[in-house]
Amino acid sequence: MAIRIRLGDYERVTGDVLGRDAIGCFPRMTEAEALEAGRGVWRLDMKIVSRERFLLITDAGQGLVRAVAEITAVTEHDTDRGRKKALEANLLGPGHPMYDTYINQPDPLANDSRNSVKYGDLPEELPFRTRDCACGCGGTTTHDFVPGHELRAIQARVREHFGGSVLSFITWLDAELPPAAPAS
Template sequence: MLRIKLGPRTYVGDTQANHPFLPRQHAGWDPTMSDQEVYNAARGWWRLNSRAEQERYALVLAGDQVRLAIAVKEWRAEGDRRAFAGEILAPGDPVYDKFVGQSDPAESTSRFPVLYLPDPLDAGVCRCGCGQAVTRGEWAQGHDQRAIHERIRSDFGGSVSRFIDWYDANGPFASSD
């Protein structure tokens, strides 16, 4: 889970106003902002590595209180910066109910506005079928590769070359001659 702490609202300029993924002219927060404006301010562009793309939720902290909980659905990268899109959660959602309206859940003195928070609500079960709990993303470490190679063993006799040949002939980039 990401915790995003917004500072005071500032003008970021007209250059971002027509951006196809995150159009905006302001970043930060002030108390007059709507939930949609807070959502747009929190989405990015943050200096984050690819680890962020494993997080399923973002909490937006402004004025020492969690203002929004967001289910993250999509990420975009431009250089070393990332932005996300998602759905603003509402009362009745467990993440919303646990955090929105509460004080900062992070016990950190870091000045960086984005922190990673472990939370049981963000946990799931590994998709490979092993039953192992995961606290971010969909796979326990290395289990995505395990799942791929189990399928290669099952469907291609264990031959990675046969799989590559099949994929090249049938996958999304196969030529349609």
């Protein structure tokens, strides 16, 4: 599935957690401006978002795709409306099948919902759904790891960097990371 974010009307903002001074769509905005305006902050389902690779930014006015990007990360931010997420992404360009099919075309995931976020399957993304397992085993998957291989990858790093000592790894991790925010 891809994620579609539909931009509303242009508006100036202050105190934006992403440092933006405006959000929404305006005439003649560039693809980079559309991505910046639409990448966050949203209430996103992490179970879905963590598996997705592509982001389409559309405008509510004309219903056209204004930017096509590949998602590289999801970040969390405290807002006055609770904890929300933003997408980090790289714009795609001419020659990429997702870009060539959707840029400046009607929203392929248009619906009557007022929700700006929509998840949906797009045929052009199918060749990109399979990727190499992140553990390095040579297997392929539609997720980051072949099932069970995330533990294999962690164990390999513990052996390589901590002499196989899980306690050493946890001690190092606790020293490197700031304390986690309490779950709400």
